[in-house]
Amino acid sequence: MSRERLYLFDTTLRDGAQTNGVDFTLHDKRLIAAMLDDLGIDYVEGGYPGANPSDTEFFAADPGLKAATFTAFGMTRRPGRSASNDPGIAALLEAKADAICFVAKSSAYQVRVALGTTNEENLASIRDSVGAAKARGREVLVDCEHFFDGYKEDPAFALSCAKAAYESGARWVVLCDTNGGSMPDEVEAIVGEVVKQIPGSHVGIHAHNDTEQAVACSLAAVRAGARQIQGTLNGLGERCGNANLCSMIPTLKLKPEFAAAFDIGVSEEKLATLVQVSRALDNILNRPSNPHAAYVGASAFVTKTGIHASAVMKDPHTYEHVTPETVGNHRKVLVSDQAGRSNVLAALSRTTIPFDKDDPKLNRLVEELKEREAAGYAYESANASFDLLARRTLGKVPEFFRVEQFDVNVEQRYNSHGNRVTMAMAVVKVNVDGEVLISAAEGNGPVNALDVALRKDLGKFQKYIENLKLIDYRVRILNGGTEAVTRVLIESEDEQGERWTTIGVSPNIIDASFQALMDSVVYKLVKCNAQA
Structure with a gap:
């Protein structure tokens, strides 16, 4: 039986950037986008051009993604404006992006209170914005914001917003549980109604984690017919986060219910790098990785000494639902000397030693x-x-070589422009085959000065x-x-x-x-x- 294609959309660099304490630099964005592309993600949402300088600069040039569709995020045209004279639309059309994802209200309450406009104007805004992007040759997605809450209060209007996007040419109509309060059974039932009006191959799900069920809601949407999942690495996102792709991807690849029915862009080879990807993001953010994260956490396959450890040593399947190596993790049995040796052998096998x-x-x-x-x-x-x-x-x-000595000094002084600056000076003495080499260097900090001095002269x-x-x-x-x-x-x-x-x-x-x-x-x- 042929498997159906399921598409993964990553919004780490946009929705994930709304996480409290997270602030991506331009360099960070480029690194993460390339990492997602290499992993096999279908869509990489890079941010909101025009919203801040780093996002605007990020979209000023092609990021060079090999397979992923580079996507810009922004609002549909403002009420009372035309798409041709809306500055937000203009910024999206100028962005070096393959696709544009518009966010549009799909709740009558939100239209009335947040936008202060009419339902008819909201629908016209969706049609005009999608049409403008399609006319410029862009693939279009529409995030139907507050869709599930909107559907519960006024199903006809919520559906009319989704249909307006689809009928205007949007490739994907994404149903958003913006407040993160919907239950998986509600999501499954509502998505089931939507796919009676819009083909499931054009429907996506964007779930937030405010009840710790974003992954469950996303999978429920897939069961009901949705064929795109939006999420973030490590579940980043505003408030409690978004659906976590680091737990979603292995579930889709390794659990029979989904693996037998669906194909995703992440290969088995790339799945085995998932731990590395998850921890690379944490390193970029300079924060500790969650040791208890599903699949990728350092403790996800750890067993302490006792009857569990004894069982695992006899047969790992007794306490492991998947093989840890499939996601790039590895088994640890704590305390036991034999287990310590096994861990080292496993780590050595991943090197060229x-x-x-x-x-x-x-x-x-x-x-x-x-x-x-x-x-x-x-x-x-x-x-x-x-x-x-x-x-x-x-x-x-x-x-x-042998470092005989190093010395670092930090001082404040006036530069040639008369400004007071703090500089560091480092001196490193190395011995290379009996030859003593001394190098000195200045830097904007002690580590920078040491780095330059150490690599200034290593002889042969x-x-x-x-x-x-x-x-x-x-x-x-x-x-x-x-x-x-x-x-x-x-x-x-x-x-x-x-x-x-x-x-x-x-x-x-x-x-x-x-x-x-x-x-x-x-x-x-x-x-x-x-x-x-």
Whole structure:
């Protein structure tokens, strides 16, 4: 039996940006859009051009997505205006986007109270806006805002809004549970009525999580006939968040009810990167990942010592509803020495490090990992540092160079324009094959100065790191007070576009940063097979 296509629409960069405490930079948006595209998401909603400078700049150029449809979000024309002289419509049409998603009221109460206009004018606004975008060759979506609440109070008007969008040429009519209060059975019943009027292959669902049921409501809509799901990575979104694509995607791929009936754009290979994608977003936002998140959480497949652990060791299916590796996660059985060793072997198998599972040095690596993670290291988020720790413990990393000493000074002074500025100066002394090299550099902060000084002159290894660059720097305080332990994560990129993350932990933020910087440089030399 052939499977029906189900489309995934990601609104992390628009609706997710409304999360309290979340503020994406332009660089963040580009990284996340590329990540979503690579994952296999069908539509990436980049934001609201004209609403703020970063969104406007993001839509000023083609983001270079390979497969996903890049989508701009905005309002239908304002009451009393024509589509041709509405500045919001103009900004959407100027945006370098493949599709436009208009938000339109579909509740008579919202039209009357929020917009202060008539039902007829609201319907005309939907038709005019869709028509204007279609005339410019754009794929059009219409988010029918407050649809479920509107349907409960006035089904005929809510349906007339959805039909106006569809009949005007919208590819997708998206039914929004804007307040997040609808129950899954209500959603299923109402979507079932809508698809009698509009083909389900043109109907989408946009659910909010205010009753912790956004995923359940989305799946209910699919059962009723909707064929597009909108959501966000890690369930970001205003108030309590949106439907979480990191739990939705594996459910659609791995649960027989959906896997047998539907095909989505995320392949099995990309599904296995889902944990990495989820944690990459948290790293970009510089916030801890939820260890208890379904499928992708660090504790999602963790079992403690006891009868559960004993059962899992005999047969993982006793307490696992899916195989953790299918989503890029892995099983952990805590406390047991054997489990610790198994975890290390599993982690090593994901690297290119050759190893013998009977090597007694592996026991030392297990103990080293336990000690370091207790001290605050998080190797799940620092692939390159884990690689180096494993290589060092197994005796597979040459000493390319030795840092004899480093020094950092921070001072305030007047610049050539007479403005008072704070600058940092770093001096690093390294030993390369007995040759002592001293480099000094200024930076706008101590870490920047150290980074420049360290990579200024590494003798015979300099050619390998010429194009190495630091692209992200994140700091987390692991406990309170001025003597708090600090964790630093540094993301680096080389000339081939390959990226890796390294980690440092110390009560001293400079020391933690330098550990991560050192690992970044050494990892690059290992990757290049540089000869010590």
